[in-house]
Amino acid sequence: MLGRYRFRGLKRSYPDVPLVSVAIELAQAEHELVQQAVEDGNVAALAASVARDLTNLPPGYLAPRDMGEAAVALGSRFGFEVELFGEQQLVEMGCGGVLGVGAGSVEESMIIKLSYVPDVPTTTHLGLIGKGITYDSGGISLKPSDPMHLLMKMDMGGAASVLAAFTAFRALGVQTRVTGWLACAENMPSGTAYKLGDVLTARNGTTVEIKNTDAEGRIVMMDTLALATEERVDAIVDVATLTGAAMRTFGHLTAALIGNEDGLIAAVAESAKRTGEQVWQLPLERQYRKQLDSEIADIANLGGPNAGSITAALFLEEFVGGTPWAHLDIAGTMQSDSDDGWRSQGLLVSAQEYLLIWRGILSHLYRAVQRESMMYIDMPTRTDIERIAAARDEVCVSVYLPTNPAAHSTEHDLLRARALFDRALEQVRGIADKSVVQAIEEHIEGLLEHAEFWFDLGRSLAVFVTQDRLIEFRLPHELEEHVVVSDRFSITPLLRATTFPQSAFVLAISQNENRLVEVMADAPPRRVEVAGVPQDAASAVGLRSISGRSAYGRLQGDEGRKVRLTQYARAVDHALRPILNGESLPLIVAATQPLLAIFKGVSGYAHLAADELRGNADELTDAQLAEGAREILDGIYEAELKDLHGTFLERRQEGRASTDLSDLARAAAFGALSVLAVDMGAEVAGSVSEDGSLELGGDHDAIEEIARLALASGTRVLSVRGSDMPGEVQVAGILRYAV
DSSP states (O other): OOTTOOOOTTOSOOOSOOOOOOOOOOOGGGHHHHHHHHHHHHHHHHHHHHHHHHHHSOTTTOOHHHHHHHHHHHHHHHTOEEEEEOHHHHHHHTOHHHHHHGGGSSSOOEEEEEEEOOSSOOOOEEEEEEEEEEEEOOTTSOOSOHHHHHHGGGGGHHHHHHHHHHHHHTTTTOOSEEEEEEEEEEEOOSTTSOOTTOEEEOTTSOEEEOSOTTOOHHHHHHHHHHHHHHTTOSEEEEEEOOOHHHHHHHTTTOEEEEESOHHHHHHHHHHHHHTTOOEEEOOOOGGGGGGGOOSSSSEESOOOSSOHHHHHHHHHHTTTTTSOEEEEEOTTTTEESSOBTTBOSEEOOTTHHHHHHSHHHHHHHHHHHHHHHSOOOOOOOHHHHHHHHHOOOSOEEEEEEEOOOSGGGHHHHHHHHHHHHHHHHHHHHTTSOHHHHHHHHHHHHHHHTOHHHHHSOOSEEEEEEOSSOEEEEEESSOOOOEEEEESSOOOHHHHHHHSSOOOEEEEEEOSSOEEEEEEOSSSOOEEEOOTTOOSSHHHHHTSSOSSSOOTTSOOOHHHHHHHHHHHHHHHHHHHHHHHHTTOOSOEEEEEOTTHHHHHHHHOOOTTBOSSOEESOTTTOOHHHHHHHHHHHHHHHHHHHHHHHHHHHHHHHHTTOEEOOHHHHHHHHHTTOEEEEEEETTOOOEEEEOTTOOEEEEEEEEHHHHHHHHHHHTTOEEEEEOGGGSGGGOSEEEEESSOO
16 A cells, blocks of 8 residues: 555546555465454554655645644544644743744744553653654755755655554554654745754753754754653654655664663664664764864854764753653655665655654553663562462473563563573483473473563563463562572572662652652653642642632632641652552652652551652652662662671570571471571571471572561561671571571
8 A cells, every 4th residue: 555655645647556455365374363453454554644745745734833733633533632722832942943943934843742541551652753844945045956855845854754653552552652743844044034043942941052054854853852851751653754864874774863762772673673773873973972062052053064963963962951862864764766676766754754653663662661761570479489489290390591671682581581491401301201391392492482471571580480380570680590490489589679668659748749750770760640649738638729718718928838838748659659658668768848748648558768868859760860869779778788797696695696597497497597697609408307307418498488487487588688687698598486
């Protein structure tokens, strides 16, 4: 369908014979799979055609206001919301980039906001940005030739691709929230046009010196990028016909890809490959940033004569903050000189619209954001660990391996896992009969073939296999490779994952906003959606301001403000309870006084951290919250270790602590241990019977055997670094009573 595409919107007759139907013959077994592929292909082709139709329209038929009307119509048809921001609103919003570029045209400039919300709950939010210059003359820096001017109706191709993408999201069942911003303007020369030497102010307050009015795409996009970061999207992908340098470098077949986050870049590149697109990553070489220095403003809109695609991307990066971001420069791939497969002659927005809407790209981008903002973690509970520790079978396979949640590491993780499983299976074949070997092989192969699982990983993976079942846990911090085949599972590495808090919730609360962030040891922070939480203090009490009088005039001044802040804090606490109920993670509060003390006074959460993050919650990014929270978690860890050391020394003087393996084995068997600490790297060959008798030597680890017995009797078992052990011994126990 795409290969036969022709723009026919303004012709009175069409010489081509239209494609009416396509018949595909296939075996019955393939029918369902192919049917789904055909349906997805139809959705994608329709969206691609929408983008191509918009891009081929003459500029007299598609001004920014027409783009807005088209978006409204498409939103109503395909199930997404549209907001239009005209020039007066852009003035109020401080979007000086879009206003400046469009100042020379009689056509009103506009930012178009598109909002897709899936039918299922989601905590992930992607931002798409499209450059929408509906005609680009170059402005005062007028383009040099008529043929070039003829093509400049296509300078809104990035916006067309993003708008077209939204028409397919619901039909393809995209399960993440997506918000798009289209920066639409005409770049024309006139007495009111912006000029070389002007300074424009972006939405985020950055001032920009104009050195060339034909480098206008980055100017309009700076406002939309700033708007996206204000909404705290998890990742941004922008699409723009941005630089002639990209076209001169790659021609009409390959788009330039550049960004600030390797995982997201890899996801986009992988998706492009799967959809027949050609992209090539350019380095975001920050040494070139000095080319954009300005003596009169924060930044200039043009660099030197070389590396134009990179300096343009460096300019855009100024407006994304720390948000993961990928930039597609499609200046070259916007057009095709001849028919070539799905690429038909003419203006076609390449297939960047295809790239963004195809089920693959959205699922890969979704996974990339999930992996970077929330690793997939299956933390074992105390019951899980006790069950694994107590398991016995003819063959028990334990495999631990470090993994990487980044998209580009999926293949490496799979290869490494297969190598470790092969090592384990070699041992199994030496001790078990064929039926057991076959059953374990089937469990392992099922896991290795489960592609979705390997896209969604933490920092480590623990897998436990018998002939009857396979259990896996994706863990938040890195463990060393470990393979054990025995009649029981190896549990010491797993204990390390649950010894001390590696994660926490952070509540950043001020009278203007609040947000809950989940922090993990080695992962970027993840924003947690909280149903029913008040937006701010004023909305919590039903007033415009918390400083005014109450309805009856009884509350005012500092007294009234404190009462309303208390009401607000209590409302936030109540909204958090469904999320925190049953959790044991610390809740760390980031706030200033008096709200900090007020919230701590009303919170009913049992694991509220004693320490807090001080500072204005409005000004702290999620990354800053995570950094501060990790310092507090380290402090909790150190405090618990200090308490462990002190208690151990005190109980040892009372005859209620020991480091002797025989004593500890007997105490564990009789349920006499209160706390058992083991060196996570230590092993002592030996076994322990159910009555606590210790026998050194053999295939088992005596320390782990003692830990098994201790777990079964309700002992708190800690796996720590050797340097953190009391007296730096291999094992230490605190007794409930002397044995």
